[in-house]
Amino acid sequence: MTEGFYPWGGEFTICAPQGCIAVVLLNIQYTPPESVAIYGPLKTENIGIEKIIANTISNPWIRFLILCGDDIRGHRSGSSLVALHKNGIDHNHRIINAPGAIPYIENLNIEAIKRFQAQLTIVDLMGETQKEKIDGIIAEYIHKAPPSFGEPFIAIRIKPQTTVTLTDNRALHSRILIDYLGKVKKRGE
Amino acid sequence: MKDREIPLIKAKKTAEKDVILDSQGFFVIDVDSKTIRVEYYSNVYKDKRIVSGILQKVFTGTKADALSDTIASHAPPLRPEHYLYLGRELQKAQLAFDQQKKYIQGGC
Numbered sequence: 001m002t003e004g005f006y007p008w009g010g011e012f013t014i015c016a017p018q019g020c021i022a023v024v025l026l027n028i029q030y031t032p033p034e035s036v037a038i039y040g041p042l043k044t045e046n047i048g049i050e051k052i053i054a055n056t057i058s059n060p061w062i063r064f065l066i067l068c069g070d071d072i073r074g075h076r077s078g079s080s081l082v083a084l085h086k087n088g089i090d091h092n093h094r095i096i097n098a099p100g101a102i103p104y105i106e107n108l109n110i111e112a113i114k115r116f117q118a119q120l121t122i123v124d125l126m127g128e129t130q131k132e133k134i135d136g137i138i139a140e141y142i143h144k145a146p147p148s149f150g151e152p153f154i155a156i157r158i159k160p161q162t163t164v165t166l167t168d169n170r171a172l173h174s175r176i177l178i179d180y181l182g183k184v185k186k187r188g189e
Numbered sequence: 190m191k192d193r194e195i196p197l198i199k200a201k202k203t204a205e206k207d208v209i210l211d212s213q214g215f216f217v218i219d220v221d222s223k224t225i226r227v228e229y230y231s232n233v234y235k236d237k238r239i240v241s242g243i244l245q246k247v248f249t250g251t252k253a254d255a256l257s258d259t260i261a262s263h264a265p266p267l268r269p270e271h272y273l274y275l276g277r278e279l280q281k282a283q284l285a286f287d288q289q290k291k292y293i294q295g296g297c
Contacts, residue, residue, distance in 0.1 A: 011219055047217065
């Protein structure tokens, strides 16, 4: 069911395929309920944010992005993610008004960022670390049960590459083989 | 026969502030229950400092030796200390994978 979702691998856990919530963990040891779509930590204000965008917009059922825990010192990744959602990026690919040290978006195009802004609503719980409170807010947003945003948006595609070694036999015919030196022989010899 | 003098050199870790970043890029290593995943990024510079990377290749595997060999043949030539760092981290990643423990990528 989640095949095709979450194209950019990383440190996250997949739960309910049609869950409407993604949870971003900031400096917090917390396991969200299984009813969320996906959760994982955010560390860096550049590639970390890009992975969250690419993966959340690949699943149109995700409509809320809940940030909890304490923002990352120096990186300010959580606040930079909120700034991206609010302000977008400038011509230099820097997140506008982001407090992080190097909040640059280099792997995603502007359409992906616009889709992220349109599909997701940010629920900023930064500073909140109590499990009961976070669980309660997650339950509240799950209860809203918004519709899917439509088609998945695949912002980045990682394509398996087949590698062939020089010792491979290459099939040219059902009864013959030719090796890498061009030597022809019958199959099965 | 004349005696040969061979230098005996005591190991010393380079301080983090003195580490020379590789102009060819950097690697991000993740371990989950099914695989070790290595992402190779080329550097993005702004005002002559590295601020991010462009994802160029992704390698997956479960063994440090296979990943090392594959990365060496598919990534551009790296600084020697970068290769050695990568080898150390991949071995740590394999250990975490084999024991199904959490892996956190270390600094150089």
